[in-house]
Amino acid sequence: MRTLVVDHPLITHKLTALRDVATDTATFRSLTAELVTLLAYEATREMRVQPVSVTTPVGIADGFKLARPVPLIVPVLRAGIGMLEGMTRLLPMADVGFVGLVRDEESLVASTYANRLPTDLTGRETFVLDPMLATGGTLATVIGMLGDRGATAVTAICLLAAPEGIRHVEETFSEDGRCTVRVVTASIDERLNDKGYIVPGLGDAGDRLFGKI
Ligand code: URA
Numbered sequence: 001m002r003t004l005v006v007d008h009p010l011i012t013h014k015l016t017a018l019r020d021v022a023t024d025t026a027t028f029r030s031l032t033a034e035l036v037t038l039l040a041y042e043a044t045r046e047m048r049v050q051p052v053s054v055t056t057p058v059g060i061a062d063g064f065k066l067a068r069p070v071p072l073i074v075p076v077l078r079a080g081i082g083m084l085e086g087m088t089r090l091l092p093m094a095d096v097g098f099v100g101l102v103r104d105e106e107s108l109v110a111s112t113y114a115n116r117l118p119t120d121l122t123g124r125e126t127f128v129l130d131p132m133l134a135t136g137g138t139l140a141t142v143i144g145m146l147g148d149r150g151a152t153a154v155t156a157i158c159l160l161a162a163p164e165g166i167r168h169v170e171e172t173f174s175e176d177g178r179c180t181v182r183v184v185t186a187s188i189d190e191r192l193n194d195k196g197y198i199v200p201g202l203g204d205a206g207d208r209l210f211g212k213i
Pocket residue numbers: 079132134196197198199201202203204205206
């Protein structure tokens with residue numbers, strides 16, 4: 001697995017404002033969208049292209065366009081929905097699938113409550129949106145679901161990551177020859193606390209994006 005921490009003054013500036021407990025929901029949403037667009041710029045760097053020629057007002061120009069099939073974006077419910085607009089700004093042609101997982105508070109076993117993914121992902125470039133890579137359990141499950149459908153490359157875009165989560169995803173897919181995995185994030189924070197929150201983090205991303213419900 002490869003992990004890319006995108007180091008850029010605009011990203012650090014926006015992330016610092018997101019972390020701030022005084023940032024209100026409306027500002028949090030728009031900062032998230034902007035931050036995801038900046039992370040997506042790096043996350044899409046290796047997308048496949050195909051050559052194409054176009055007629056300009058004064059001649060012929062050789063260029064490239066994104067290769068088919070169109071990419072698939074998978075926001076992980078619920079907080080990943082808050083990242084979708086920032087991603088589709090850069091990839092408006094992409095298809096969007098959805099996955100929702102819920103963890104049983106006692107057993108800590110995660111089960112899937114929403115799954116709208118194409119059955120065949122052979123040859124598709126896939127981008128998973130999950131703001132907080134905490135324990136890594138959810139992300140590893142979603143990547144596994146994409147791998148089972150034939151995805152050979154998955155890029156996860158996470159606002160923040162914990163070292164524990166990176167390690168878990170790395171260990172889960174180190175022997176998996178089917179699928180190459182990349183994580184693109186704005187920061188790898190210190191650790192998880194005993195409640196599974198990233199420290200210093202930004203709190204509960206879903207609550208900050210959509211309110212406590
Ligand atoms: N999910 C969140 O929303 N925040 C964390 O810190 C960890 C997981």
